[in-house]
Amino acid sequence: MLNQIDLARVDLNLLTLFEVVLAEGHVGRAAQRMHLTPSAVSHGLGRLRRLLNDPLFLRTPKGVVPTARAMELAEPIAQVLAGARSIVSSAEAFDAGSSTRRFTIGAPDGVSAVLLPPLLARVRAAAPGIALSVRQLLPEPGDAAVERAWRGAYAELEARTMDIAILPAASSPARFHAQVLYEEDFVLALRKGHALAKAPTLDRYCEAEHLVVSQTGDGHGFVDQLLAGQGRSRRVALTVPNFLFALSVIAETDLVSALPRRFVALHGARHGVTVVEPPLPLGKFQLRAVAPHAAMMDAGLDWLFALLAQSRPAPAKTPTRPPARVRK
Known part of the structure; x- marks a missing residue:
């Protein structure tokens, strides 16, 4: 021993x-x-x-x-x-206006890219001395169950090496406080002028070449499971490690990717990326801010939770294609 x-x-x-x-x-x-x-x-x-x-x-x-x-x-x-x-x-009395604390927030990059701009604006206005550290969180590969997939994040929260985690989880273990920030779903992201945008049928979607965001390089994702349930499959031609990189690649290629709706609505236009609704339901999920119940006795952490709630994104407005003309 x-x-x-x-x-x-x-x-x-x-x-x-x-x-x-x-x-x-x-x-x-x-x-x-x-x-x-x-x-x-x-x-x-x-x-x-x-x-x-x-x-x-x-x-x-x-x-x-x-x-x-x-x-x-x-x-x-x-x-x-x-x-x-x-x-x-x-242990000190927390005063946001004079505090110089640094908070560490962990989230997948597609989530932090949505929440960070409004959160930073509020922090600068209410607490100019406070600093934030944002870390990218990734699920454990091969684990479908939420608690196991994000067990690394939960462990860091309990070790207090991270203050808040924002996770795509419908629930969290009982020892954690969780607050729903917003609901998200997926759209198809593709370059402007892509042929699939004119007629995004399931057949044409499956025939296209696809990009998947995967830190491990594993090209098999939740979309493949949904397609397999319908007796379908697709070809994943490329995997990239994060969502922002995915946008820049999609803008310059004919690759198609299923990406979070609000993320693409905020950042897609500057990359020349547009969206269409997927030809099959890709499901919805909730984003929750999570911290241990014991940690929530910290007035500073309670303040940051409230600020995150105020930074919730508005419902995303996705451009829709005009209805096809019917020849008489």
Whole structure:
């Protein structure tokens, strides 16, 4: 059985030292920023090297550069410090107008691209000192059940390395507070002038070449399951890792993709991408802001939830094709 490390014997201030030296790339500048002497910073780095069993930073004529191990540790250490700062700041009375807190929000990029513009406008108006970090969330590959597909996001919420997750989930585990932000469905996105737009029948849709948004490169998605239920199939010619990249590719090719309606309504026009209604029902889903019930005692988090609710998008207006003329 592995021995647990006694954190009482570890100076956690060394993690802050690591963060500052990594950011500055120079012992002297790190010392100035932390109001220490260069000797004290060097001494702290020596303790940290012994603790982590790695040189961590190598001296160069212009400063220091991180080792490969230091780069591996950068993100976990940043998450630990972010969680600690969140805990400390939540113990203070929260005043949005004067707060300088940083909140971390996780969401699929097709969701954050819809919510972020109105949310940022409200944050700037009500709380100019507050900062946001937005992270892309992706489901676990191969898991259809919502709780398992997003288990990584739920784990990060409970670890307090992320404040709020916005998930396409009809429900969440009982230990989480959830608030519906908006309902979404899918449309077909294609370049302007695409032949499919004139007659988007199911046959022509299946004959087209398709683009699927997939971080893992797996071309089989929920649309394929729906088509298989009707004895149909399609050819996925390309997968890309995010929705914004999908728009730029669609604009320059004859590829067709099923994308979230509000996302395309907001960002499609600037890419020269238009939409048509799909020839088969692609279903609807709810986007919910989620956080642990225990975390909701934080007045700052409660404030951010309220601001997200105010940032709900209006119902998307999708252009419709004029009815076909009937020859007499």
